[in-house]
Amino acid sequence: MEKVVIIGSGCAGLTAALYTARANLNPLVLTGTMPGGLLTTTSLVENYPGFPEGIDGYELVSRIQQQAERFGARIKFSTVEKVDLSNRPFAVLADGEEIKTASLIIATGASHRHLGLNSEAALEKKGVTYCATCDGALPMFRNQPVVVVGGGDSACEEALYLTRFASIVYIIHRRNALRASKIMAHRVLSSPRIIPVWDSIVVDILDVNKGKVTGVRIKNVKTNEEKTIDCAGVFIAIGHIPNTTLFKGVIEMDENGYIITRNGASTNIEGIFAAGDCVDHKYRQAITAAGMGCAAAIETERYLAEIG
Ligand SMILES: Cc1cc2nc3c(=O)[nH]c(=O)nc-3n(C[C@H](O)[C@H](O)[C@H](O)COP(=O)(O)OP(=O)(O)OC[C@H]3O[C@@H](n4cnc5c(N)ncnc54)[C@H](O)[C@@H]3O)c2cc1C
Structure with a gap:
């Protein structure tokens, strides 16, 4: 059984992977069909702190991935088709394979219309x-x-x-x-x-x-x-569609399908956290997604410590 599975490999998912990896939780990241997330589609990112000359979007997320892998994160090219969150451990079906996990971080982003x-x-x-x-x-x-x-x-x-x-x-x-x-x-x-x-x-x-x-x-x-x-x-600017259909009816969402979090990154189900553009319809930036990924990871770490 996995300690933590992260669905999504954008800034939010990979930052969550970095933090949970450094906490020795050996996270498994399921990339989805867009490894690296939305930022890979842009050539120049000028507003991510630490890069005064700007940085290519693909290179930025590749670096976050390398940083997470250095501490033991595992990245799997796989897309989640179904989840069963009614029992513990949670079950995630990805490319036909069932993965059981004690905790889950949802970082599936949003697509623009x-x-x-x-x-x-x-x-x-x-x-x-x-x-x-x-x-x-x-x-x-x-x-x-x-x-x-x-x-x-x-x-x-x-x-x-x-x-x-x-x-x-x-x-x-x-x-x-x-x-x-x-x-x-x-x-x-x-x-x-x-x-x-x-x-x-x-x-x-x-x-x-x-x-x-x-x-x-x-x-x-x-x-x-x-x-x-x-x-x-x-x-x-005709709107975004959060990639949250998988969780409909189980994870609490607003009327537009954005996941509702409380106390930081917690969802309505204990042990399931959410981060990035699947939660945030306001800022939608790489740095805010990364920050939310960090928060989700720290909360996951605390949750796992509590349940032992
Ligand atoms: C063209 C463009 C330029 C941008 N430029 C900037 C910029 O300069 N600066 C800036 O701060 N922000 C920029 N952004 C915004 C930034 O890209 C997003 O805010 C950020 O990528 C959000 O990160 P995220 O991890 O929440 O989601 P995403 O990056 O959208 O990642 C979502 C991840 O979830 C995965 N996923 C989805 N469904 C599943 C599933 N069923 N199973 C497994 N995985 C799944 C996807 O494959 C992907 O890896 C730009 C966005 C675009 C579109």
Whole structure:
């Protein structure tokens, strides 16, 4: 039987692995289909402390993994299909193999919603992005027009943040009013550097042939009229989906599927902890995910010490 199994190998899971490994718990990390997590999809991380020149996302998580392995963490390329948390030890079914464990750390992250356009996929990392805090300050967007797609609090936050760098920020929303909180909507609508574009959807992102974003083609959903907005970046902020379906009905979640934790990283089931973007719909950063992974590990260590 395992002492601790960690589901997910992003910043949260690998940091939990580092801490539990250093506590001699010999953790088993199940990577899922994205070893290293979301950060591996970005080339430059400029806001992770300790790297003044920035660091490649893949290299950063590889280093955290090496650090965890140095202290005895075991990393297994395997995806969890099912869990049975009704008995102890807990049972985890991963790629057909049943693993029993005394404790569990859930660090399965969240996926961002996509517009679903071919051009969106083709231009990801070439001007199409899902995180203004992560990418907004990159040179390619400085003093350039950019577009934010969405109308909720996240879209508003992204738009306001981008006014620090971009020459102008268009916020494109399918309705004729923002869905965001009143205060947020007021800030956006009173900013001289944000132009709302109402009743509109993005139907194409230009220019796949040039290999970079040069504009968006939008359609007014009321008139069907189409037009092009020139821009250097498209920030898509239409929501995230936490990867928590496996735990539905067993682990307590909010209405959007984010795991609810209390007293740090504890879930409603004793011995099961959660960390990172599957819990956090507010900050969604590598450093906060790593911090939550650390907290989950320390609590796991205490729990295992208590049960002996
Ligand atoms: C393009 C992009 C750029 C970014 N840039 C920055 C940046 O510059 N700075 C910054 O701080 N943050 C950045 N972020 C945000 C950062 O990547 C996330 O906040 C961070 O990765 C969250 O870590 P996590 O461990 O919670 O989840 P994730 O990194 O999403 O990892 C989730 C892990 O769970 C695994 N998993 C899921 N389901 C299962 C399953 N059933 N079985 C087993 N494993 C499973 C996945 O395979 C993956 O390994 C960026 C995000 C994106 C998308």
